Amino acid sequence: MAIKRFTSMAYSEADEMVFGNAKLPVKAGLDLEIGAGYTTAEVNYAPRPEAGESMEKLVNEYQRITKDIMARMVQVGFPSVVLETEHVQQMTNNPSWGAAVAHAQKTIMEEYHEEYGIKCALRHTPGDIREHKEFMQLRGDKMAVVMESFEQIAESGADLLSIESMGGKEIFDYAVLRNDVPGMLYAIGCLGTMDMDYLWQEISSVAQKKGVVSAGDTDCAQANTAMFIAGGLLDKNLAHTLAILARAISAPRSLAAYEAGAVGPGKDCGYENIIVKAISGMPMSFEGKTSTCAHSDVMGNLIMQCCDLWSNESVEYHGEFGGTTVQCWSESLNYDCALMNTALKSGNEKILRDLLMASDRFRDPQSYVLAYDNAYAVGEAIVKDGEDIFLRAKNAAIACCDTLNNADGLEMTKFELGALAKATAELDAITSESETFMSECMERFSKEVPVFKPENYAL
Amino acid sequence: MLIVDKEGILIRYNVKMEKSMTPEEAAAELYPKEELYKPIAEAIFEGEEDDVIEGLEAAIAAGKDPIALIDDALMVGMKVVTDLYDQGVIFLPNVMMSADAMLDGIEFCKSQSTETPVQKGKVVCMVAEGDVHDIGKSIVAALLRANGYEVIDLGRDVPSAEALAAVKEHEPLMMTGTALMTTTMYAFKEVNDLLVESGITMPFACGGGAVNQDFVSTYSLGVYGEEAADAPKMADAILAGADIAALRAKFHNH
Numbered sequence: 238m239a240i241k242r243f244t245s246m247a248y249s250e251a252d253e254m255v256f257g258n259a260k261l262p263v264k265a266g267l268d269l270e271i272g273a274g275y276t277t278a279e280v281n282y283a284p285r286p287e288a289g290e291s292m293e294k295l296v297n298e299y300q301r302i303t304k305d306i307m308a309r310m311v312q313v314g315f316p317s318v319v320l321e322t323e324h325v326q327q328m329t330n331n332p333s334w335g336a337a338v339a340h341a342q343k344t345i346m347e348e349y350h351e352e353y354g355i356k357c358a359l360r361h362t363p364g365d366i367r368e369h370k371e372f373m374q375l376r377g378d379k380m381a382v383v384m385e386s387f388e389q390i391a392e393s394g395a396d397l398l399s400i401e402s403m404g405g406k407e408i409f410d411y412a413v414l415r416n417d418v419p420g421m422l423y424a425i426g427c428l429g430t431m432d433m434d435y436l437w438q439e440i441s442s443v444a445q446k447k448g449v450v451s452a453g454d455t456d457c458a459q460a461n462t463a464m465f466i467a468g469g470l471l472d473k474n475l476a477h478t479l480a481i482l483a484r485a486i487s488a489p490r491s492l493a494a495y496e497a498g499a500v501g502p503g504k505d506c507g508y509e510n511i512i513v514k515a516i517s518g519m520p521m522s523f524e525g526k527t528s529t530c531a532h533s534d535v536m537g538n539l540i541m542q543c544c545d546l547w548s549n550e551s552v553e554y555h556g557e558f559g560g561t562t563v564q565c566w567s568e569s570l571n572y573d574c575a576l577m578n579t580a581l582k583s584g585n586e587k588i589l590r591d592l593l594m595a596s597d598r599f600r601d602p603q604s605y606v607l608a609y610d611n612a613y614a615v616g617e618a619i620v621k622d623g624e625d626i627f628l629r630a631k632n633a634a635i636a637c638c639d640t641l642n643n644a645d646g647l648e649m650t651k652f653e654l655g656a657l658a659k660a661t662a663e664l665d666a667i668t669s670e671s672e673t674f675m676s677e678c679m680e681r682f683s684k685e686v687p688v689f690k691p692e693n694y695a696l
Numbered sequence: 697m698l699i700v701d702k703e704g705i706l707i708r709y710n711v712k713m714e715k716s717m718t719p720e721e722a723a724a725e726l727y728p729k730e731e732l733y734k735p736i737a738e739a740i741f742e743g744e745e746d747d748v749i750e751g752l753e754a755a756i757a758a759g760k761d762p763i764a765l766i767d768d769a770l771m772v773g774m775k776v777v778t779d780l781y782d783q784g785v786i787f788l789p790n791v792m793m794s795a796d797a798m799l800d801g802i803e804f805c806k807s808q809s810t811e812t813p814v815q816k817g818k819v820v821c822m823v824a825e826g827d828v829h830d831i832g833k834s835i836v837a838a839l840l841r842a843n844g845y846e847v848i849d850l851g852r853d854v855p856s857a858e859a860l861a862a863v864k865e866h867e868p869l870m871m872t873g874t875a876l877m878t879t880t881m882y883a884f885k886e887v888n889d890l891l892v893e894s895g896i897t898m899p900f901a902c903g904g905g906a907v908n909q910d911f912v913s914t915y916s917l918g919v920y921g922e923e924a925a926d927a928p929k930m931a932d933a934i935l936a937g938a939d940i941a942a943l944r945a946k947f948h949n950h
Binding site (some may be wrong): 252283286288289303325326368370371410414415417462465466470471473474475476505553588591592594595596597598599600601610646648649650651652653 | 697698699700701706707708709710711713718779784786787788789792793796828829830834836838841850851853862877878879880881882901906
C-alpha cells in the first residue's frame, strides 16, 4: 500500500473533538461501529503465566476469559464491547496458536451476539517478535512470522489488527537514560516512523485481503517507557517534561500507521492518540483511570476526554471478590462508557469532556500538553511539515516545549524547568535539514550503540 | 473551554517539597577537599569523560597511584552523585552519565598500572528467558557499578542454565533478574530451582514490569526489588551480613 502523509487537520478546531465521535468511524466485527456516536469498552487481559505451557491450555484460558466478559456484559446490560487479546509470545511465534485462540474467542462472541444482539468485535495484537537475543531484526525471517500470524488470526476471527512495534527502541533506550533529546528525536521520529511505514503497509495489505480492519499501533516501546521511568510526582528517574517530549515526538510516529493504510481504532496505550485523532479524524482507544490495574499515570480522567474505545490496558486473569478480574474491569469500563453515552445522548458531551480534562489539566506537564486544546496545537505543528518525517517530529517537540514554556496555571519543579530549558535549547540547535540530521545521527549512534543495526531501517 | 483552578483538586507535591538547594550547590558541599581529587569528582558529577581523564592524568603526573585513584577520586566523585540521587536532588540520567564517565576513568586507571583494582563484590545481572526488554537491567547494572560493584551482565533473554553457569563461575554475592512480562517472569522460578539443586544459597533479587512481591516470595532465594535503586542497597546489606530473611524484612514493603 502507498504512503499518504497527513498535511492538514481532520478537525477545524480543537473544540470540535469529543468522545464517541470520530470524523471517520470504523465498522468492525458483529454490528459494531467505533466513533459513530457512542463509546465502547475495550477489555484487555493476560492469561495466568502457567497457561502458556501448551496451546490447549492457552485456548482454554482465553475461552474462560471471553465467556466471563460476555456474561458480565449481558448481566449488567451493556450494549457493546471490544475484546483485545495481546499475544503472549508463544501465540505469535506459533501462528496456529494465535489463530486457535482467535477462533475460540470469536465463536463465543458470535454466540452471545446471536442470542442477545450485543455488538462486539475482537482485536488481536501479535507481539513484535522481530528480534534476536542481542539485537533487533526488524526485517527478514521474524517479520515473515509476524505477517503469518496476522494472516492466520485474520482468517480465524480477529476483526481488528494491531501491534505495538519496536522500531527505534535500541537508540531510544540509550538516549532516554542520558537526557539525549536529539537521540530521542532520531529514535522515535525518524527510525520509528521508517519502521512503521514498512510494517503497516504489510499489515494493511493483509487486512484488505482478509476483509478485516487494519487498526493501528502505539509507541508503547518508547513513549510509555519514558512515562513509566518518569513515574509519579516524587520519582527521580526522568523529568516529566522529557517524558511528555517523548510523547509529543511519538505522535507523528504513530500517525504513520494511518498513512500506510490503517483506519483505527488506535491502540489503547498510545496516549499520543489524542494528537493522532486531531490530525487523522480516525477513532482512537485510550486508557487512564481504569488501567490502574496495569500501571499508574498522572492523567486518568483527562485522557478519557476524546476516547472512542475506553480500555483497561491489561489485567492478569484471576479471581477477585467481585468476580474474575476481567469481569470487574469490564464492568467498570462500561459504566464509564454508559456515562459518556448518556452525555452524548443528552447533548452534554462537551461539558463532560471538559470536566474530565479540567480535573487533570494541571496535574503534570504530561497532562497539560495532552489536554485536547494543547494536543491540537501539537498536531498543527506536525502537519505543517507533514511530508518530512524528521521535520514534523522536530516540530512536535518544539510545539511541546512552547506549550510548557508558555503554560498558564501549571506549576513545575526547578528540575522539570531545567530539563525543559535544556531540551528547548538543544532543539533550537538542531539542523532543519533532514539529510544532515539523519547522517549525523547515523554516524554517532553507529559508534555509541553497538546493537544499532542500520539495515533494520534499510539505511 | 472549561478551566478550573487546581486548588482543592490536586497538589503537585514535588513542587511543594522541592529542595531549595540546586544540585550544583549540594554537590559542592560533598566534593573532596584534596586539590588533585576535586576536579575529578566534579567531572564525574558533570558526566564529562574527557575532563575525568584530564584530571586523572594530572593526578598521576603529580605522583598519585592510578589504582588508588579509583577509590580515592573516582568512587568518591561517584558517591557524591549516588548520595544526591538517593536524596532526590538529582535524577537517574545524571547518574547514568556520571557512571559512563566513571567507567571510562576506571579503564584509564587500569591502563596506567599492572595492578588489578579490588571491587566491593560481584553481581550477576540477567533478563528472564523469553524477555528482550532490558532497560530495567541496564539501570540496575549502572547503579551497581556506580556503587562500586563489578557487574557480570548476561544481557537479555537469558536461558536458566546460562544463569546457573554464570553463578557457578563467578560466585557473585547476588544475582538480579528483571522481566517485563508476566509470562516470562516464571523463568525466575526455574532459575531459582536450578540454583537450589546446585546447593547455592545466594539471594536472587528480582523486579520489573509485572513482577511483584507475592510472586518473588514464592521461591526460596527470591528477594523483591521494587526500584532499581534497591539493587546496590541490597548488595550493601549482603556485605553487611544480611541473609535472605533479613533482605526480605528490609525490602518487602507490601
